[in-house]
Amino acid sequence: MGTITKALDLLSHFNSERGEIGLASFVRLSGGDKATVRRHLVELEKNGFIDKNPQTRGYHLGPAVLRLASVREKHFPVRTAVMPVVDAMAADLEELVHASLLQGHVMSPVYHADTLRHGLRVIFDEAEMLPLHATSSGLAMMAFGPESVLDRAIAGGLSSYAPNTVIAQSDILHLISRFRTRGYSFSDGYFTKDVISFGMPFFGPGGDAIGTLAVPFPRSRYTADLAARVLVALRDGCRRITQSCGGTVPEALDAMWDRLPDTVTEIDIEGPVS
Structure with a gap:
């Protein structure tokens, strides 16, 4: 599994019951090592695919997901x-x-x-x-x-x-x-x-x-x-x-x-x- 795929695969762990996920949970869910998962999360956040809650330090889906969904639905x-x-x-x-x-x-x-x-x-x-x-x-x-x-x-x-x-x-x-x-x-x-x-x-x-x-x-x-x-x-x-x-x-x-x-x-x- 390539680096980009591994990073994007982290997004698949969000669901209707799990709208916010912390670093430790991402590590457990993905089976990856902490340093690699953290690096992927930083890249995803930098590109707007996830946002970080400053109070809980958990991550939720970011504005890029909404923007791309809107573009896809238009076309x-x-x-x-x-x-x-x-x-x-x-x-x-x-x-x-x-x-x-x-x-x-x-x-x-x-x-x-x-x-x-x-x-x-x-x-x-x-x-x-x-x-x-x-x-x-x-x-x-x-x-x-x-x-x-x-x-x-x-x-x-x-x-x-x-x-x-x-x-x-x-x-x-x-x-x-x-x-x-x-x-x-x-x-x-x-x-x-x-x-x-x-x-x-x-x-x-x-x-x-x-x-x-x-x-x-x-x-x-x-x-x-x-x-x-x-x-x-x-x-x-x-x-x-x-x-x-x-x-x-x-x-x-x-x-x-x-x-x-x-x-x-x-x-x-x-x-x-x-």
Whole structure:
């Protein structure tokens, strides 16, 4: 891992529960030595990526992050495209809905919405990167994104996150093959125990999948009717986002979406290997 990558990787330790991090915590979280971590923090602060709280001596994200986010959104307004779609889907389904973009070997969440109607619900951290092989978001990208995404994802060792996480290459390839014939992905306890999730891709101007929509919910709430409603909402949402982003859904996938079933039975989500 290069010096620049190591410095920027420190920013990934910020999340919704950890808005300020001190030097000692950065050392513990990153596994680096104190002198090197301090040097990286000084460079990040000098360039505006982090600010130092003079009272606590902890660091929080700096103005450069806001400036770059604003510039990106102006020229590539994905968040603007996904927000109304995700909000509408969450209100209609009364379930958590989230959108993510491909970032290297993971999916990076950009927006989520949850009506908080249910007492039992999926807790979502928008700062947490989503692994490709263990989430419906990542699996949808592997199935419908550039072939290089799948190749990179299965080339290295795959981590297990829950009892049902699929880590064998042959099982991953079997799943991807199934998803490509159905037009959507699913995970059944792959990332979080007892959570089912369905996912679909949306496309950018270049014709490639650039991100995904996903709807996770507790397995105890699964019904064939809910699954069918989720798939229709995902299809319509991905079409809207693709159009807003100036992209086009591939004809073969669009045709599959037109043939989505009225119900999704238990056998459709019964496990990674037939």
